[in-house]
Structures are given as structure tokens and as C-alpha cells.
Amino acid sequence: MDGVHDMGGMHGMGPIDAEENEPVFHGEWEKRMFAMNNAASALGVRNIDESRHARERMNPGAYLSSSYYEIWLDGLVRTLSEKGLISEEELAGVVAPKPVTTPKPAIRAEDVDKAMDKGATYTVPEGKPAGFIVGQTVRAKNIHPAGHTRLPRYARGHEGIVCRDYGIHVFPDANAHGADDPQHLYNVKFSSVELWGEDGTKGDYVYIDLWDDHLERA
Template sequence: MNGPHDLGGRMGFGPVAPEENEPLFHAEWEKRALGIVLCCGALGYWTIDESRHARETIPHTDYLRFSYYRIWLTALIELLQRHGELSAQELASGHAQTAGNRASRRLSVDGVAGVLAKGGPTSRPLENAPLYPVGTRVRVLNLQPTGHIRLPGYLRGHIGVVEAHCGGHVFPDTNAVHQGEQPQHLYTIAFDGADLWGQGERLSVRADLWESYVEPV
């Protein structure tokens, strides 16, 4: 979707100013926010793709003024309400009124390290062969979905060259909206910087794109 998160190549947002020696957290509440998000994810209601999509659908005027972890918490509230773990009354009062629905999946302190170490691998076996061998020139489709997509907007319509085949991976567009993993072949595709930006000779950009995002030239 054309959400506030997709700022690549967009003008008018000022320079990128990295913070020297940036701390992991800028406030104590951010630590708690991260912990709450991870623990709620362990309940198993949503995938990483659905959680990303929940953040993307925050209104532009809020997303662009919220801090990183406020965006996370705002999306988490939406997810918990969507899946019946948080009511409007509980949100307004700040207190739980009923027991959680999945107490058996509660993440204990001792289990945190194991969950983080496990991660969330997305590689999946595929029976069909990849359509595009290394070296194939492909054009990125001009996709404009209302749902989740992992295709950067600035690549739409541009031509690149397949540089590597990354195997089969969960397709985030369907996984985000409870339509199943539907894995596809994933490719690393190289683009000419001058073609993308109108400047930047000898600059190249590489993006990992799913097979349904491109077509042969």
C-alpha cells in the first residue's frame, strides 16, 4: 500500500541525520514497549507481516509525528482489539476487566532468550522452478494495492537485472491478511541508480523482490 512508511526516494522530509552514539532506547518506556510487543506476539494471533501492516495503516498525520516505539504501541493496540484481547472499555480505563484468552501462551522471563534466538525463518520449499535465471532483465510491475506489500514504491516500473535467486519464501502480501503463506521465489535484483533517481552514476541499488512483483522485459 502507499503508506506513510514508504518514504524511499521521496522529497520534502529533510535530511537524514544519524544520531552519533545513539542509545538503544531514548526513554525508559521504550524498553517496556518493546517487551510488551514481543510478549503479545507470542500469543500467536498475528504474523510479523500482519504486525507490519498494522503499523502501515496508522494515519499519515499520526505516523509521521509519532516516535518509533509509539508507532509500535499504536499498532499493537489495534492488533489486540482486532483479535479480542483488548476491549475499548479496558483501553479507556487502563485496567484489564477479564482474563486473557491465551494465558497458556504467556511468555515467561526464562523463555525470552529462546524465542528471540529462534527468530522467524521465512524460507519454504517450492516444487516449481524459478522463472527468472540470474542475468534476466525484468521490469517491476506498477502495483498499487490497498493491502500489505513489500515492494518499495520507487522501484515500480523500473527495469533491473536478476543478480541472485534466494529460494522460496513466505509471501508477505497474503500472510498479512490471513490468506496463507503462499510462498514464492525471491530474487535479488540490481537497479541502476541513475535510472531510479535521475542522477547517481556508478550507483546501484539492490532489492529482494518476490516473483509476482516483476515481469520479463
């Protein structure tokens, strides 16, 4: 979706103020938010692409004025509400939380470190045949889907060169909506001049990971 979250190449957002010696978390509530989001994933109630799409649908004004973990909080509440796992009354504290059934049992405290170290993999053994080869010139499709997409606006309609084929992966644009459409994932090299014209810098390049359905033959 063409939301405020897709800020690559946009102007007028002000400088990025890097915080010197920035801590991992700025407060205990941020630690809890990190844990709650990962716990929700461990329960199997949503996948990573659903969580991203939930954050993308945040009110634009609120998104721009919120901190990183405030955006995570908004997305988590939206996901749990849409899945029927929490109600407006429970959120408001009007009624006590009710027990719910989830696809997987809650992760045990002693298993958290192991699970975090293991991480997750999104490679799959089978999917669409590769549509492109390394060294081929391709064009990012000029599309504007209403749902989730990993194709950034600034790259759409521009040509690049396939530098690497990572093999078959889960397709986020489908996975965010409960669909299964595994396909090849590529690393594509775009020149900054191709992306931004005379405002680009000759010799500078942007490398973007894109899937088959994001690309077309140039």
C-alpha cells in the first residue's frame, strides 16, 4: 500500500537525529512491547508480514508522531483485535481479559533464548520457477497495491540488474494476507541516476531485494 510508512526517497521529513550511545530500549515498557510482539508470533496468531501490514495501516498522523515501539503497540493491538483475541472492552479495562485459544501454546520462559537465537527462515523448497537470471536487466513494476508490498515506491518503473538469486522464499505480499505464493527472491542493483535522475550521483547504487512478482523484463 502507498502509505506514510514507505518514506524512501521522500523530502520534507527533517534531519535524522542520531542519539549518541543510544540504549537498546528507552524504558521498561519498550522491553515489554518487544517481548509481547515476539510472544504473539510464537503463539502462531500472526506472521511477520501480517505484523508489518498492521503497522502500515496506522493513522498517518499518528504514525509520523509516534516512536518505534509505539508503532509496534498500535500494530499489535490492531492484529489481536482483528483476530478476535482481544475486545475493545478488554482494552479499555471495562471487563477482565477472557481466555482465548491460539494455534500454538505460549512459549515457556526457559525456551525464549533458544527461540531467539534460532530465528526464523523464510526459504521454501518449492515455488514458481525463476523468471529472471543473474545479470539480466529488469524493470520494477509500476504497481500500487492496496495491500502489503515489499516493492518501494521510489523503485517502481525503474530498471536494474539482477545481481543474485537467493532461491525460493515466502512472498511477503501474499503472506501478509494469509495466501501462499512462494517465489524466487533476487537482489537487484539500481543506479542512483536511474532512480533520481540528475539528483542522483553517478557511481552510486541502491541494492533492493525483490521477488518475481515485483519485476518484469526490461
